Amino acid sequence: MATTLLSDSERIFIIHGVEDNLRCDGRSCLEYRHIEMELGAAPNCSGSSHVRIANTDVLVGIKVNYSRSRAEIGAPEPSAPDSGRIEFFVDFTANADPEFEGSGGDDLGQQIAGALSEAYVSKRFLDLSSLCIVSGQQVWTLYVDVLILELGGSLYDAVSVAVKAALRDLRIPRLSVSIGEDGRPEIEVSDDPHAVDPLEMGLVPCFVTLSKIGSQFVVDVSQEEAECTTVHLCCAVAPNGRIATTMKNGVGSLHTHNLIEALQLAQEIGVALHKALDKRLVKAQELSGRTNGFLL
Numbered sequence: 001m002a003t004t005l006l007s008d009s010e011r012i013f014i015i016h017g018v019e020d021n022l023r024c025d026g027r028s029c030l031e032y033r034h035i036e037m038e039l040g041a042a043p044n045c046s047g048s049s050h051v052r053i054a055n056t057d058v059l060v061g062i063k064v065n066y067s068r069s070r071a072e073i074g075a076p077e078p079s080a081p082d083s084g085r086i087e088f089f090v091d092f093t094a095n096a097d098p099e100f101e102g103s104g105g106d107d108l109g110q111q112i113a114g115a116l117s118e119a120y121v122s123k124r125f126l127d128l129s130s131l132c133i134v135s136g137q138q139v140w141t142l143y144v145d146v147l148i149l150e151l152g153g154s155l156y157d158a159v160s161v162a163v164k165a166a167l168r169d170l171r172i173p174r175l176s177v178s179i180g181e182d183g184r185p186e187i188e189v190s191d192d193p194h195a196v197d198p199l200e201m202g203l204v205p206c207f208v209t210l211s212k213i214g215s216q217f218v219v220d221v222s223q224e225e226a227e228c229t230t231v232h233l234c235c236a237v238a239p240n241g242r243i244a245t246t247m248k249n250g251v252g253s254l255h256t257h258n259l260i261e262a263l264q265l266a267q268e269i270g271v272a273l274h275k276a277l278d279k280r281l282v283k284a285q286e287l288s289g290r291t292n293g294f295l296l
Contacts, residue, residue, distance in 0.1 A: 003058075003255075004223045004224055004226070004227050006224060006227050006228070008261070010224070011016045011227070011228050014213070014224060014225055014228045015213055015214045016214075018213045018214055018216050018218055018225075018228075018245045019215065019216060021216075023218070023225070024222070024224070024225075025222065027031070027220075029216050029217065029218045029219070029263065030217075030218070030269060031219070031220070031221055032053070032157075032219060032220045032273070033053055033154075034053075034054075034055045034152075034189055035051065035052070035158075035161065036051065036052040036053075037049065037050070037051050037052075037054050037161070037162075037277075037280060037281075037284060038050040038051075038164055039166075039168070039169040039281075039284045039285060040169055040231050040283070041059060041061075042059065042061040044061075044168055045061035045062055045063055045166075045169055046062050046063055046064050046172065047062040047166045047167060047168075047169040047170030047171060047199075048060060048061040048062065048166050048169060049162050049166040049168075049169055050162070051158055051161050051162035051165060052158075053152075053153075053154050053157070053158045053161075053220065054152050054222070055150055055151070055152025055153070055223075056148075056150060056151055056152045056153060056154055056155060056158045057096075057148070057149035057150035057203045058126075058146065058147070058148055058149065058158045058159055058162040059145070059146075059147045059148075059149055059162070060144065060145065060146050060159075060162040060165070060166040060254075061144075061145045062142055062143065062144050062145070062166050062167065062170050063142075063145075063168065064140050064141065064142055064143070064170075064172055064173075065140070065141050065143070066138055066286075073182045074112055076288060078178045080128075081135055081136035082129050082135050082136075083123075083127075083129050083132060083139065084127040084128040084129075084130070084131020084132060084137060084139040084140040084141060084142065084295070085128065085131075085140075085141045086117075086120055086126070086128065086141075086142040087117075087141065087142070087143055087144065088112075088113040088116040088117055088144045088146065088163075089109075089113060089143070089144070089145050089146065090108075090110070090112045090113045090116075090146040090148070090159070091105070091108035091109055091145070091146070091147055091148070091267075092105030092108070092109060092147075092151075093147065093148065093149055093150075094147045095149065095150060096149060096151045097151045105148070106117055108237075108282055109244065112146070112155070112156065112159060113146075115156065115207070115234070115236070115245070115247060116144075116146075116159070116160070116163065117206070117296065118236075118244075118245045119160075119205050119236035119244045119245050120204070120205075120244075122244065124202075124203065124238075124242070124244075125203045125204060125205050125242075125244050126202050126203070126204055127202050127203070127204060129198060130199070130200045131134060131172075131199075133175060133177065133187060134177060134185045134187075137185065138185065138187065140172060141197055142170070142199075144163060144166070144167075146159055146162065146163065151228060152222070152223060153218065153220065153221050153222050153223055153225075154209060154219075154220045154221070156207040156209050156234050157206070157207050157208060157209050157219075159207070159208055160205070160206040160207040160236070161273075161277060163180075163204075163205050163285075164201075164206055164277065164281075165277075165281060167201060167204060168198075168199075168201065168281050168285070169285070170198065170199045171196035171198060172196060172197050172198075172199065173189050173190055173195065173196055174189075174192075174195040174196065174197060175187055175188065175189055175190070176188045176190070193199055203239055203240055203242070204238070204239075205236040205237055205238045205239040205244045205270075206235070206236070206237060206270060206273055206274060206277070207234055207235065207236050207237075207238050208235050208236075208269050208270045208273065209221075209232055209233070209234045209235075209265055210228055210233045210234075210262045210265060210269075211226065211229040211231070211233075212227070212229060212231050212232075212233075212237070212252065212254070212258070213225060213228050213229055213230075214228075217233075217261070217265055219269060222251065228240055229250060229252075230250060230251065230252030231248060231249070231250040231251070231252030231254060232248065232249040232250050233246065233247075233248055233254065233256035233259075233262045233263075233266070233267035234246065234247050234248075234249065235262075235263065235270065236272070236274075237269075237270025237271070237274075238274075239271065239274040239275075239278070240271075241267040241268075241270065241271050243263065243266065243267065245268075246263070246266075247291045286296055
């Protein structure tokens with residue numbers, strides 16, 4: 001993200017406001033900005049979403065393929081022959097930030113993709129056994145492509161919300177499996193475009209990023225607030241409050257009591273975020289193609 005230049009007076013103003021639980025835009029420390037969400041934003045994908053939080057703009061598209069042998073990309077892992085696979089790819093447009101022109105955003109994209117993979121790796125949060133076609137041989141592989149159109153803070157949070165929304169929008173074609181004359185399974189995909197099934201979502205997590213400004217933790221920081229932040233703690237929180245993974249960014253450190261406080265806040269905020277998101281996802285599916293927003 002491009003550096004936002006602040007004077008010492010501006011930094012002091014932001015920090016003192018946070019200490020008084022009143023930020024420059026009128027929000028409290030633990031309040032998100034307005035989140036806009038659209039399902040089915042990319043009609044050519046099996047599932048897609050478009051999410052915007054202030055100046056952060058994220059588009060997610062999901063495509064499904066199945067593999068015919070272990071040698072092909074997308075074949076089941078030897079350690080999980082009865083589970084499908086999910087792979088994440090994150091890319092930035094040049095408009096997102098001048099630093100990302102060319103291959104400038106590759107490192108950050110790989111970091112976000114790795115964080116998503118780590119958050120989704122456990123069956124406790126997303127059981128991929130429903131994507132198994134033929135055990136050990138053929139499985140659905142979900143390719144989740146994330147495109148960052150614009151960058152204005154809360155990147156991990158916005159990406160995770162967009163991914164969850166796209167997974168909710170995902171429709172997987174129905175298959176019929178029969179045994180051929182050679183004894184091998186033969187797969188036939190239904191020609192009916194309406195013969196599709198949703199993904200069993202389970203406890204898909206969302207990221208909650210807590211940034212420490214002064215002595216207070218803040219969510220959804222603006223670009224100006226980010227310049228006053230010493231450390232960011234990003235937690236992937238499931239709807240039941242369980243934390244899937246955590247990571248720390250920034251040059252600062254956290255004492256043990258600060259870390260415990262941050263994890264507890266992340267759990268509370270994450271549960272509230274999921275409740276609001278699930279409620280809006282239901283309405284968004286009813287109003288397919290229309291933009292829907294919600295506030296926490």
